[in-house]
Amino acid sequence: MAQGEVRSGSAAAPRGVDVARHAGVSQKTVSRVFNGERYVSEDVRRRVLEAAEELGYRLNSAARALASGRTHSIGVVTLGTALYGPASLLIGIERAARDVGYALRVVNTLEGDPGGIAGAVEHLLEQGVDGIVVSEPIDEGAVSLSVDVPVLVLGSPAPFAGPRTVSAGVGAELPAREATRHLLGLGHRVVHHLAGPQRWFAARDRLAGWRAALAERGRDQPPVIEGDWSAASGYAAGHELASDRDLTAVFAANDDMAIGLIRALTEAGLRVPEDVSVIGFDDTPVSAYVTPPLTTVRQPFDAVAREGLRLLVHAIEKPDTELPPANDPPVELVLRASTAPPPQHRPQTTD
Amino acid sequence: MAQGEVRSGSAAAPRGVDVARHAGVSQKTVSRVFNGERYVSEDVRRRVLEAAEELGYRLNSAARALASGRTHSIGVVTLGTALYGPASLLIGIERAARDVGYALRVVNTLEGDPGGIAGAVEHLLEQGVDGIVVSEPIDEGAVSLSVDVPVLVLGSPAPFAGPRTVSAGVGAELPAREATRHLLGLGHRVVHHLAGPQRWFAARDRLAGWRAALAERGRDQPPVIEGDWSAASGYAAGHELASDRDLTAVFAANDDMAIGLIRALTEAGLRVPEDVSVIGFDDTPVSAYVTPPLTTVRQPFDAVAREGLRLLVHAIEKPDTELPPANDPPVELVLRASTAPPPQHRPQTTD
DNA sequence: TTGAAAGCGCTAACAA
DNA sequence: TTGTTAGCGCTTTCAA
Numbered sequence: 001m002a003q004g005e006v007r008s009g010s011a012a013a014p015r016g017v018d019v020a021r022h023a024g025v026s027q028k029t030v031s032r033v034f035n036g037e038r039y040v041s042e043d044v045r046r047r048v049l050e051a052a053e054e055l056g057y058r059l060n061s062a063a064r065a066l067a068s069g070r071t072h073s074i075g076v077v078t079l080g081t082a083l084y085g086p087a088s089l090l091i092g093i094e095r096a097a098r099d100v101g102y103a104l105r106v107v108n109t110l111e112g113d114p115g116g117i118a119g120a121v122e123h124l125l126e127q128g129v130d131g132i133v134v135s136e137p138i139d140e141g142a143v144s145l146s147v148d149v150p151v152l153v154l155g156s157p158a159p160f161a162g163p164r165t166v167s168a169g170v171g172a173e174l175p176a177r178e179a180t181r182h183l184l185g186l187g188h189r190v191v192h193h194l195a196g197p198q199r200w201f202a203a204r205d206r207l208a209g210w211r212a213a214l215a216e217r218g219r220d221q222p223p224v225i226e227g228d229w230s231a232a233s234g235y236a237a238g239h240e241l242a243s244d245r246d247l248t249a250v251f252a253a254n255d256d257m258a259i260g261l262i263r264a265l266t267e268a269g270l271r272v273p274e275d276v277s278v279i280g281f282d283d284t285p286v287s288a289y290v291t292p293p294l295t296t297v298r299q300p301f302d303a304v305a306r307e308g309l310r311l312l313v314h315a316i317e318k319p320d321t322e323l324p325p326a327n328d329p330p331v332e333l334v335l336r337a338s339t340a341p342p343p344q345h346r347p348q349t350t351d
Numbered sequence: 352m353a354q355g356e357v358r359s360g361s362a363a364a365p366r367g368v369d370v371a372r373h374a375g376v377s378q379k380t381v382s383r384v385f386n387g388e389r390y391v392s393e394d395v396r397r398r399v400l401e402a403a404e405e406l407g408y409r410l411n412s413a414a415r416a417l418a419s420g421r422t423h424s425i426g427v428v429t430l431g432t433a434l435y436g437p438a439s440l441l442i443g444i445e446r447a448a449r450d451v452g453y454a455l456r457v458v459n460t461l462e463g464d465p466g467g468i469a470g471a472v473e474h475l476l477e478q479g480v481d482g483i484v485v486s487e488p489i490d491e492g493a494v495s496l497s498v499d500v501p502v503l504v505l506g507s508p509a510p511f512a513g514p515r516t517v518s519a520g521v522g523a524e525l526p527a528r529e530a531t532r533h534l535l536g537l538g539h540r541v542v543h544h545l546a547g548p549q550r551w552f553a554a555r556d557r558l559a560g561w562r563a564a565l566a567e568r569g570r571d572q573p574p575v576i577e578g579d580w581s582a583a584s585g586y587a588a589g590h591e592l593a594s595d596r597d598l599t600a601v602f603a604a605n606d607d608m609a610i611g612l613i614r615a616l617t618e619a620g621l622r623v624p625e626d627v628s629v630i631g632f633d634d635t636p637v638s639a640y641v642t643p644p645l646t647t648v649r650q651p652f653d654a655v656a657r658e659g660l661r662l663l664v665h666a667i668e669k670p671d672t673e674l675p676p677a678n679d680p681p682v683e684l685v686l687r688a689s690t691a692p693p694p695q696h697r698p699q700t701t702d
Numbered sequence: 703t704t705g706a707a708a709g710c711g712c713t714a715a716c717a718a
Numbered sequence: 719t720t721g722t723t724a725g726c727g728c729t730t731t732c733a734a
Binding site for chain 1 (some may be wrong): 364407409410412413416417424432435438441442445455456457476477478479497549571581582585586607609611613633636637639640642
């Protein structure tokens with residue numbers, strides 16, 4: 001194993017003045033160099049950089065923040081991060097933030113946390129951030145916040161009204177509708193929905209898309225079963241649904257639930273997709289490799305995060321100019337083996 | 352939808368002196384109240400709190416950090432966070448950190464990033480952190496860092512030597528050995544290993560455990576196949592392994608690869624567990640619901656994070672006292688349906 | 703193109 | 719128990 005060595009700092013950290021003295025310039029000039037300001041001669045810049053290197057100088061971000069009022073950091077409120085969606089969004093946000101020179105502060109609010117999202121936002125505000133991202137929010141009723149920085153809401157139309165609130169990745173309804181249409185197009189007369197927890201806006205959108213697809217074909221809407229995103233809840237739902245003689249197709253609000261659902265159906269003696277078709281949502285990395293490989297909806301998490309951050313940074317850095325046009329990245333239906341036409345031998349009524 | 356309202360800040364944020372004036376005390380007293388210091392009369396405390404509430408006062412953490420030299424925040428370097436393990440660790444870290452009053456700054460270093468872990472650490476140091484967590488590091492050769500804060504390395508024996516380096520969750524070898532033993536105990540003569548990427552220390556530990564289990568029984572070690580943690584890589588490996596007539600058991604270094612592997616074996620006409628037993632590692636939330644439900648090793652990510660943070664915070668706050676004894680939380684073998692005795696009909700040689 | 707001076711809002715050290 | 723004073727290391731403003 002390659003061992004790295006860590007030089008533990010001994011004396012106090014060098015400051016800008018130390019570098020300045022070393023380079024024979026003023027402290028302000030050091031500041032100029034490190035902020036990439038204009039009006040620094042090439043010679044001076046080089047000398048400052050050398051001196052800084054030699055002393056192991058690092059800008060002190062606390063001092064910088066205090067003097068400038070800007071922290072160059074963005075706070076993220078995320079829920080249930082171990083879920084594939086939120087985790088993927090977080091990665092995308094970090095990436096995009098770093099690319100534009102912002103650091104990330106993270107607060108993870110699990111459902112049921114005292115204070116909820118509002119508390120998490122408050123916490124971030126105390127830490128000092130130039131902007132806030134609320135990733136995949138849930139409905140916590142009326143929330144009143146005193147926020148003086150721009151807020152980006154990811155994965156739902158902004159649940160907080162506010163002059164400096166932007167959003168991205170709000171397009172879950174349409175793909176949910178398409179997923180349902182896909183099943184309908186295969187010939188299924190009824191499509192059941194295994195919904196996500198309805199406090200999540202993302203879950204509501206999917207439910208709405210499903211309803212819309214059924215409505216446009218004039219189909220009945222069977223009762224909705226609500227899960228909690230977990231495979232375990234999908235499994236429980238599957239046991240319930242398996243007793244329904246009319247069951248031929250289910251649209252699950254995420255892949256994990258779809259996987260649990262399929263397991264339960266399999267245990268009940270139903271084959272997927274021969275007896276029952278199942279479609280998921282998210283396209284997690286394992287979804288293509290479960291049995292049967294899951295037909296699902298792929299979400300462009302990275303693109304959503306990047307797009308959202310673009311808007312947020314604009315709102316931070318050019319507060320008085322208009323927002324650039326939003327272009328939500330496209331969501332994609334991924335056809336695999338868990339969906340098929342309904343079984344022939346089942347009784348079929350006419351329209 | 353319940354709409355929250357956001358009161359956008361208008362004037363400049365109130366400062367400690369403003370609160371002080373309002374409450375008729377000195378600024379220092381306000382500071383005392385907000386830091387929970389002793390020697391503040393109940394009456395004064397109440398007045399200060401009321402004034403602060405009224406003005407919407409919030410401590411300015413940049414000023415605090417500048418004056419005190421402490422940021423009350425911890426930086427996390429994490430790799431490929433969408434993986435279940437790292438994502439779970441991150442949640443645990445955030446939780447544990449918040450519980451002890453620390454905020455979190457996150458840098459996500461993907462494999463192949465310029466600068467790698469060292470660059471990420473440097474980045475955190477610039478932001479100002481009181482301690483650093485390196486979660487599930489990979490081997491990037493000799494790394495030389497000038498770090499003057501304590502470092503916690505999660506999931507591997509510290510790859511950075513250093514006076515203020517602690518570690519937790521380093522026990523992957525033993526459970527890997529037990530997983531292999533389980534297969535051996537079932538009667539399998541050979542256990543193959545589908546390894547994780549060997550730059551990850553976590554993957555090396557699992558490989559070592561597998562080797563150790565085979566060695567203690569004097570069994571041959573078949574060639575190791577190396578994946579990249581993904582189900583896709585497990586699938587590719589499965590196609591390779593399926594042609595091996597002797598294949599009856601595989602220990603995969605994580606659940607995702609195990610799932611891909613099973614898919615490939617299934618496609619090759621091999622049944623799991625009747626023909627081939629497969630055991631995974633991690634116990635992701637879907638592992639119990641794939642077909643067949645996966646026998647695996649459950650990692651106590653939350654406990655590991657909590658334990659590690661306990662050590663880190665000790666190193667931060669009491670740098671001169673001895674570390675409390677480490678107690679790595681236990682890892683647990685979860686028996687499900689993907690493992691069974693080897694097929695009877697296969698030719699069996701004697702020991 | 704460079705520099706000097708004046709804070710940013712807090713905590714530390716000391717006094718009262 | 720409370721207050722006073724002096725920085726923390728930068729950026730801002732203004733002057734040279």
